[in-house]
Amino acid sequence: MSAFELITRVVISYIFLLLLARLMGRKEVSQMTFFNFISAIVFGTLGGTMITDPSMSIRNGLLVVACWGAITIAAGYLDLKSKTARNLMTGEPVIIIRDGLIMEKTLKRVRLDINSLMAQLREKEIFSLxxxxxxxFETDGKLSVMKKENGQQPPPPGPAIFPLPTEVISDGNINTANLDKLQLDEAWLRQQLQQQSITSIRDVFYAEVQKDGKLYVDKRDDR
Structure with a gap:
């Protein structure tokens, strides 16, 4: 492939992809769905192949990119006009915490573990469940949170004992490392659970020691 042909391919690919991008509309990266993300990868791959692969003619390369662009535009139109198509391509937002309780089955369905959930809550400056x-859980993978109103908050905590709410049970398993950091033991944990009429650790999906030393518990299969 000569330098002139390579430059020609680069210029044509750039102009063609730019036109397609304008036709498909604007969308911020943070708002991209999984389908948008896949489409962007395919466009990049096709554009790169059209530029560097001498066995693919410019005409065929433009034809392939145009076909994929037409499919993407048609899918975007269906996404706007049809709720069924929109749900098929982008899915629906799902509630993963309802009335302060974690929906474990929903977490599994969206393939989100408790650690990832807590990390997303901390990003929103929420350190206690x-x-x-x-x-x-939105279709773009982000988390939208509604905090409890003042009337729903638990009674004001006593003097702070620990610097942050700390996980001690996750998915029915005791986090002994965190218990040790808090200078607590399993006997204390089981006693706290018994006070809440919980006899088995396996019945607990998530539990944390709050700043005032109290134990917050989310039971397994509470919905």
Whole structure:
């Protein structure tokens, strides 16, 4: 492939992809769905192949990119006009915390583990699950959270004992490392659970020691 042909391919590919991008409309990266993400990867791959692969003629390369662009535009049109198509391509937001309780089955369905959930809550400056009323997992993978109102908050905590709410049970398993950091033991944990009429660790999906030393518990299969 000569330098002139390579430059020609680069210029034509750039102009053609730019036109297609304008036709498909604007969308911020943070708002991209999984389908948008896949389409962007395919466009990049096709554009790169058209530029560097001498066995693919410019005409065939433009034809392939145009076909994929037409499919993407048609899918975007269906996404706007049909709720069924929109649900098929992008899915629906799902509630993963309802009335302060974690929906474990929903977490598994969206393939989100408890550690990832807590990390997303911390990104929103929420360090205790007890502060959350509702949480919705959006189609772009982000978490929308509604905090509990003042009237729903638990009684004001006593003097702070620990610097942050700390996980001690996750998915029915005791986090002994965190218990040790808090200078607590399993006997204390089981005693706290018994006070809440919980006899088995396996019945607990998530539990944390709050800043005032109290134990917050989310039971397994509570919905």
């Amino acid at each position: 007890s502060d959350v009323d509702y949480a919705i």
